[in-house]
Amino acid sequence: MSEKDILILAIESSCDETAAAVVRNGREVLSNVISSQIELHKLYGGVVPEIASRKHIEKINQVIEEALAVAGVSLDDLDAVAVTYGPGLVGALLVGVAEAKAISYAKKLPLVGVHHIEGHISANYIENKDLEPPFICLVVSGGHTHLVRVKDYGEYEILGRTRDDAAGEAFDKVARAIGLGYPGGPKIDQLAKEGDPDAIAFPRGKIDDSPYDFSFSGLKSAVLNYLNGCQMKGEPVIRANVAASFQKSVTDVLVEHAMMAVRESGLNKLAIAGGVASNGALRAAMEEACAENGIRFYRPSPILCTDNAAMIGAAAYYEYIKGVRHGLDLNAVPNLKLGER
Numbered sequence: 001m002s003e004k005d006i007l008i009l010a011i012e013s014s015c016d017e018t019a020a021a022v023v024r025n026g027r028e029v030l031s032n033v034i035s036s037q038i039e040l041h042k043l044y045g046g047v048v049p050e051i052a053s054r055k056h057i058e059k060i061n062q063v064i065e066e067a068l069a070v071a072g073v074s075l076d077d078l079d080a081v082a083v084t085y086g087p088g089l090v091g092a093l094l095v096g097v098a099e100a101k102a103i104s105y106a107k108k109l110p111l112v113g114v115h116h117i118e119g120h121i122s123a124n125y126i127e128n129k130d131l132e133p134p135f136i137c138l139v140v141s142g143g144h145t146h147l148v149r150v151k152d153y154g155e156y157e158i159l160g161r162t163r164d165d166a167a168g169e170a171f172d173k174v175a176r177a178i179g180l181g182y183p184g185g186p187k188i189d190q191l192a193k194e195g196d197p198d199a200i201a202f203p204r205g206k207i208d209d210s211p212y213d214f215s216f217s218g219l220k221s222a223v224l225n226y227l228n229g230c231q232m233k234g235e236p237v238i239r240a241n242v243a244a245s246f247q248k249s250v251t252d253v254l255v256e257h258a259m260m261a262v263r264e265s266g267l268n269k270l271a272i273a274g275g276v277a278s279n280g281a282l283r284a285a286m287e288e289a290c291a292e293n294g295i296r297f298y299r300p301s302p303i304l305c306t307d308n309a310a311m312i313g314a315a316a317y318y319e320y321i322k323g324v325r326h327g328l329d330l331n332a333v334p335n336l337k338l339g340e341r
């Protein structure tokens with residue numbers, strides 16, 4: 001390791017994944033351990049916050065030990081400890097924040113609090129060593145749908161956001177309505193491969209006065225109305241067609257808005273991030289649109305799109321080298337805004 005290498009232990013516990021990673025110089029992942037609670041929450045059809053917090057407490061120490069072991073480093077080798085402190089479930093966030101503060105205190109390590117969405121965006125730096133701001137990023141997760149201009153490391157301008165449901169939320173709700181269970185995104189992604197995306201004409205949500213904003217609740221209602229209509233008429237529901245047509249409706253809008261933002265920004269680079277960015281149809285549609293328009297397209301591997309700690313380590317590095325440090329009074333902020341410290 002050279003003199004100036006910066007080694008960060010990153011911790012993520014904002015929702016239902018307990019994760020820890022060791023990241024060198026922001027872009028080199030030495031370990032990325034994720035303990036998912038999905039099986040546990042499946043029983044209830046969604047994440048139960050209290051169960052999530054308790055499970056994080058059970059898992060966090062072993063996840064961190066494994067991350068250090070896989071990376072072949074000890075706490076003494078680290079330059080900083082980083083942790084997601086918002087947005088997310090407050091009880092879940094607190095587990096990671098308390099753990100990071102304990103390590104910071106015990107080992108006299110600088111503490112860097114990271115915004116979860118900044119983490120998702122920064123996942124793009126890991127496999128694309130040439131990617132540097134400025135660029136446009138579409139963030140599509142279970143809780144957020146943001147079109148962001150990444151002006152510099154840690155500097156963001158939100159161009160558009162959802163007015164109601166997040167894209168991932170729409171996937172989860174529609175999946176539940178057609179009996180696919182939780183988490184819905186990957187299940188719709190899978191089932192849609194067998195369906196016809198043009199079978200059912202679902203609406204493309206638009207906000208008249210603000211072209212970069214999104215709305216998915218009308219689409220969700222249209223799917224529910226369609227299912228009701230089939231039931232009333234005694235017609236069979238071809239679930240694969242519903243999944244494919246719904247997915248097409250979401251991806252069409254995401255692609256259209258992203259293309260418009262890139263074109264008008266004058267920047268020629270688009271990245272996608274967040275759990276929904278692992279969707280096969282979205283990745284393919286975005287790739288095609290970017291190729292047609294001569295735009296460079298960046299997307300993290302699917303495992304770096306859904307929640308993980310490597311992305312937190314990537315974001316933390318750029319905060320760290322800017323001199324951002326948090327004190328032991330760092331608290332979980334469930335509704336932390338992007339760009340806030």
Ligand code: KG4
Pocket residue numbers: 015140141142143144167168169171172183184185186189274275276277278279280305306307
């Ligand atoms: O980023 P993420 O792991 O957690 C949040 O920060 O919210 O995103 C989770 C969301 C869930 O709504 C999940 O259904 C969705 O991402 N998702 C997908 C896929 N994989 C995960 N949506 C569509 N297609 C997928 N393959």
Ligand code: ZN
Pocket residue numbers: 116120141142274275306307
């Ligand atoms: Zn996330």
